[in-house]
Amino acid sequence: MDSKVIKTSKAEEAALENILLVSSSPHIRSNESVQRIMLDVIIALIPAIIGSVYFFGLNALKLILISIVSSVFFEAIIQKAFKKPVTIKDLSAIITGILLAFNLPASAPWWLPVIGSAFAIIIVKQFFGGLGSNFMNPALAARAMLLTSWPTHMSTFTGTRPDVVATATPLAIMKYGMTADGAASTTVEAATSASQSAGAELPTLMNMFIGNIGGAIGETSALLLLIGAAYLIIRQVIDWRTPVFYIGTTFIMLMLLGVEAQFLPYHMLGGGLILGAFYMATDYASSPVTPIGRIIFGIGAGILTAIIRVNGGYPEGVSYSILLMNVATPLIEKITSPKIFGEVK
Amino acid sequence: MKLDNLTFNGGVNVPHYKGLTEKLTLEKALEPEIVNIPLHQHTGAPCEPLVKVGDKVKIGQKIGQSEAFVSAPVHSSVSGVVKGITRMAIPTGLTVNCVIIESDGMNELYESVKPKGSLEDLSSKEIIEIIKEAGITGMGGAGFPAHVKFSPPSDKKIDTILVNGAECEPYLTADHRLMVEEPEKIVIGLKTIMKAVGVDNGIIGIENNKPDAIKALKEASKDEKNIKVVSLKVKYPQGDEKRLINAILGREVPSGGLPMDVGAVVSNISTTKAIAEAIIEGKPLYERVVTVTGNGINEPKNLIAKIGTPFKDLIEQCGGFKEGAPGKIIMGGPMMGLSQYTIDIPIIKGSGGILVLTEEEAKPAPIEPCIRCGKCLEVCPVKLQPLHLSKYSLKGMFDKTEKFHALDCVECGACSYICPAKRPLVESIRMAKREIIAKRKRNR
Ligand code: SF4
Ligand code: SF4
Numbered sequence: 001m002d003s004k005v006i007k008t009s010k011a012e013e014a015a016l017e018n019i020l021l022v023s024s025s026p027h028i029r030s031n032e033s034v035q036r037i038m039l040d041v042i043i044a045l046i047p048a049i050i051g052s053v054y055f056f057g058l059n060a061l062k063l064i065l066i067s068i069v070s071s072v073f074f075e076a077i078i079q080k081a082f083k084k085p086v087t088i089k090d091l092s093a094i095i096t097g098i099l100l101a102f103n104l105p106a107s108a109p110w111w112l113p114v115i116g117s118a119f120a121i122i123i124v125k126q127f128f129g130g131l132g133s134n135f136m137n138p139a140l141a142a143r144a145m146l147l148t149s150w151p152t153h154m155s156t157f158t159g160t161r162p163d164v165v166a167t168a169t170p171l172a173i174m175k176y177g178m179t180a181d182g183a184a185s186t187t188v189e190a191a192t193s194a195s196q197s198a199g200a201e202l203p204t205l206m207n208m209f210i211g212n213i214g215g216a217i218g219e220t221s222a223l224l225l226l227i228g229a230a231y232l233i234i235r236q237v238i239d240w241r242t243p244v245f246y247i248g249t250t251f252i253m254l255m256l257l258g259v260e261a262q263f264l265p266y267h268m269l270g271g272g273l274i275l276g277a278f279y280m281a282t283d284y285a286s287s288p289v290t291p292i293g294r295i296i297f298g299i300g301a302g303i304l305t306a307i308i309r310v311n312g313g314y315p316e317g318v319s320y321s322i323l324l325m326n327v328a329t330p331l332i333e334k335i336t337s338p339k340i341f342g343e344v345k
Numbered sequence: 346m347k348l349d350n351l352t353f354n355g356g357v358n359v360p361h362y363k364g365l366t367e368k369l370t371l372e373k374a375l376e377p378e379i380v381n382i383p384l385h386q387h388t389g390a391p392c393e394p395l396v397k398v399g400d401k402v403k404i405g406q407k408i409g410q411s412e413a414f415v416s417a418p419v420h421s422s423v424s425g426v427v428k429g430i431t432r433m434a435i436p437t438g439l440t441v442n443c444v445i446i447e448s449d450g451m452n453e454l455y456e457s458v459k460p461k462g463s464l465e466d467l468s469s470k471e472i473i474e475i476i477k478e479a480g481i482t483g484m485g486g487a488g489f490p491a492h493v494k495f496s497p498p499s500d501k502k503i504d505t506i507l508v509n510g511a512e513c514e515p516y517l518t519a520d521h522r523l524m525v526e527e528p529e530k531i532v533i534g535l536k537t538i539m540k541a542v543g544v545d546n547g548i549i550g551i552e553n554n555k556p557d558a559i560k561a562l563k564e565a566s567k568d569e570k571n572i573k574v575v576s577l578k579v580k581y582p583q584g585d586e587k588r589l590i591n592a593i594l595g596r597e598v599p600s601g602g603l604p605m606d607v608g609a610v611v612s613n614i615s616t617t618k619a620i621a622e623a624i625i626e627g628k629p630l631y632e633r634v635v636t637v638t639g640n641g642i643n644e645p646k647n648l649i650a651k652i653g654t655p656f657k658d659l660i661e662q663c664g665g666f667k668e669g670a671p672g673k674i675i676m677g678g679p680m681m682g683l684s685q686y687t688i689d690i691p692i693i694k695g696s697g698g699i700l701v702l703t704e705e706e707a708k709p710a711p712i713e714p715c716i717r718c719g720k721c722l723e724v725c726p727v728k729l730q731p732l733h734l735s736k737y738s739l740k741g742m743f744d745k746t747e748k749f750h751a752l753d754c755v756e757c758g759a760c761s762y763i764c765p766a767k768r769p770l771v772e773s774i775r776m777a778k779r780e781i782i783a784k785r786k787r788n789r
Contacts, residue, residue: 019670021707022686024772026758027679028359028515028706032720032765034713090713132716132766239719289719289732340750341354341727342587342600 034131038091040237044228045098045279051224052217056106060217064101067113071097074121082126092131096120099139102218102275103319104146105157112153116142136326137283140276140319147319157214169215170202171271171309171316208269219272229278241294242287243277249302257310267309276318277301286326293329293336300332301325350553351592352578357724357759359515359581359680361554365638365645366518371526373649374635375662376450380422380653381433382408385441386693387488389415394444400427405629406455407478408444417490418480421455422631422651423448436656436676436683436690443691446653459627464537472541472624479623480630480694485509485584485613486677488695491620494610495541501605506538507593509613510551510558511577511584514678517698519634520614522647524551524558527618528565530625534617535572537624542610547572550593554579581680582757586611588726600753615697630694637663641671641701656688656699672707675700680758713766721760721770727753731760731770738777743784746777754778 052060075093079086100116120138128134147154157169203213211221218225232238247268254267267273277298281287287297301321308317325332385391392409396402402421410418425448433443461467461475477492497503508531512520524531535547549566551559553576566572577583577592587598589611596607604611612620615633622628631652638645643664650659656674660666675682676696721731729750737745751774760770 016671016688017686019672020684020686021673021709022684023673023709024769024775025675025679025681025683025756026762026771027673027675027682027684027700027702028762029710029767030357030359030763030765032763033710033767034716034765037716037718037765087713130714132714284717284719289717289722289730291719291723294719337730337749338722338728340600340729340753341591342597342602342753343750344599344601 034090034092037237038095040232040235041095041279042091042098044232044237045095045102045218047224047227048102048218048221048275049098051211051221052102052106055211055220056217060101060106062110063104063106063108063113063217064098066110067101067104067117068094068097070114071100071117071121074118075126078122078126079130084130087131090131093121096125096138098218099137099279100142103139103143103216103272105154105215106217107156108153112146112150116146119145132285134285135329136323137280137286140280140323140326143319144323157216169270169316170208170213170266202266205265205269208266213270215270216272219275220270222269222274225274225278229274232278232282238278238282239291239294241291242281242298245295245298246277246281246302246305247273249299250305251302253303253306254310257306259310271309271316272318273305276322280319281322281325286329288329288333288336290333290336290338292338293332296332296336297325297329300328348573348575350578351550351575352580353583353588353591353726355724355726355728355759356580356582356588357763358579359762361579362515362638362679363518363521363554365516366636366647367521367555369518369522369645369647371522371634371647371649374651374654374659376448376452377423377651377654377658378448379428379655380446380448380651381443381655381691382419382422382446382653383433383435383441383443383691383693384409384419385439386419386435386437386652386695387417387482387490389413389417389490389493391441392416392419394430394442396427396430396444398427398429401425402427402446403453403455405458405627405631407480407629408446415490415493417482417492418478418629419444419652420480420629420631421446422653424451424453425449434687434690435693436685436696437693438683443653457627458629461624461627464533464540464624467540467624469541469543472537475623476537476541476620479619479628481616481619481623482630482694483613484615484619484630484633484694484697486681486695486697488693491612491616494612495538497542497605497610502608503542503544503605503610504608505546505548505594505610506535506542506544507589507609507611508535508547508549508617509584509586509589509611510549510555510562511589512555512614513552513579513581513584514680514682514697515581516638516700517636517678518638518647519636519697521555521558523614523618523634524555525561528558528561530618530621531562531614532565532569532572533625534619534621535612536569537620538610538612538617539571545571548593549574550577550589551575552577552579552583581759581762582726582755585726585755585757587755600750633692633694633696635659635692635696636698637701638698639701639703640706641667641673641703643667650692652694653691656685656690656692659692659699660688660701666701667703670704671701672704673702675702680762681756710767712768715766715768718765720763720765721768724759724763726757726759727755729754729760729774731764731774732768734777735768735770735773738773738780743777743780746774747781751777752781
């Protein structure tokens, strides 16, 4: 037996005292790690990445890669500049890169994700203290910035055909209506009649579900995004509460606001709702940590999304809703502090 | 009433690591040459020595006691000669007076160690006196004197005695083995407590991962209509008193309160067995089951060890350390146990285990910033918000930690265990608790 039976000599005991680690309990830790969680999110996004390349071609892949590389690059550079430890190993910058690219149209120029990721990583993430301290979702904040600064680049969507013809997203079709030559009609009545008369312009629900429609790179395929989301929920990376309450509330609110039943499925599957609800509203740093807070966050984002879609100036509304709820998060967290076990009031 | 798979809210699944010892029958440890018996191994006042250097003592002879109500006497675990009374480090981290006794190997019993008569003939008062004289304390770790627990103030109506067979700490199997091997004694112990406190409802709760223990106790208690055995879902910290009460009785011990505030008294398995022996054999608490285990030890065992036996002796009997240096030595389990800087310390009444982790296992993980994943909140059985408590504590904002109920933390470690960023959550909350209590004392 290769045991080292302890002798009681003073010297050996003193040696042992120098070896033994003394620390506070617990003495074992789970194998959860920040890196593992981020890796799970990346894994969950892979089906949608592959789908985006399939639907939008290599330009989508190019934008995604540029976005990832520049996010990681800016994270490393800014941490070096601030003389902070470089934490690109935690993989979170990669996720920001992917999500940012997912929000771009496939026809976007190459420099759009570069500027976007600089803004997301440097301003939104690192200026506020890095991973876990950013109060807004970096990718969404960057998207909003890009949309304000380069509205045309950000909202010229291409279809999924290889000849890359400019097209409109289903939600835009529903909101503005769309004549055969692509001119938007302005009134709601016109929209309804236009979309009815030009029914061929609205894609089939099946195409919407699998993602064969116009839109931002990563938001179109509900199916592939849901596969990834299921993985994240099973792995307990995200809480089901936020997305379920978000999407559920959007549905109910749209109904209450008088959206016709036949359009509701388009609203559910389009406009980045699935991407936003499962991958952005669940961002740890910018959403509440309390279980009830997460429900309120979902409901709030759902109400806002429905209102923006029906009454606002944009057809989509997911990003602004989430960003607004991000700002409200500290307050939500405060009022949803759980009642502790055995609390006596 | 539901009797199976009972549980509480929150908590976390931890790996059990019980396979190392759960099938190993109890074994008597070798007779120690020297025992160092601490005069203060319980919650409450320290004992004064009743012996002096050179005195001959026998097993079970009282060698220390205190006049205070909240205290428990200590007894010699060997027959032999008192070699000294000096201050020594003990596993709780304190340095206290210890009586050093050299064993003569004769194992002579002291005259007072004899059966105390049948339970039917003893009054509640007499039982409590026997328990007190036997020096019985909570053997699950806290070391609270049993006779105090069993004498609640008259305005607290107790209706149920719970025996805690959860043993939710990974690695430890001392209680498990006792349940399998001595279930009759546990039932007698429970009946004794029921009589002492004057209630006729006793429940033994056991985690589902010990089916043999559940079976043994069901069998042993089948003729007792006032005693029930219930199974508990395997989840950490199921063995925490308040979690156990919540799971079995559905009651919530109020913040800052005690089990007796909701009509319950909880007793640990080892304690319950010791109580039975105090009645039927007149045996004071001078030995206990210690699980010596971990990947850093050659032959893990469940040993019946005398109080005062040096850790060193038991480790040696278990084949010593495995090749390579041990990384950490812990008294108790890995979730709440205390790490030690030496093995020159004695087994005390609350030592359920000696756990030796390898260097690899003991390596601390690098700490990263909190990513606000909310997992610590999810697992906290008290529904605290460890991330905020910890943040405020590390910033020295202890008033804030008080508002966030730091004092309700049971220090179970579930939050630190789960945290993906490996934040020092319990550590910092513990610090906040100390500060809050110190401040309250200053302001008094
Ligand atoms: S588990 Fe750790 S990382 Fe997650 S919220 Fe709590 S402290 Fe932060
Ligand atoms: S805060 Fe305290 S009670 Fe809650 S999980 Fe952490 S150690 Fe346990």
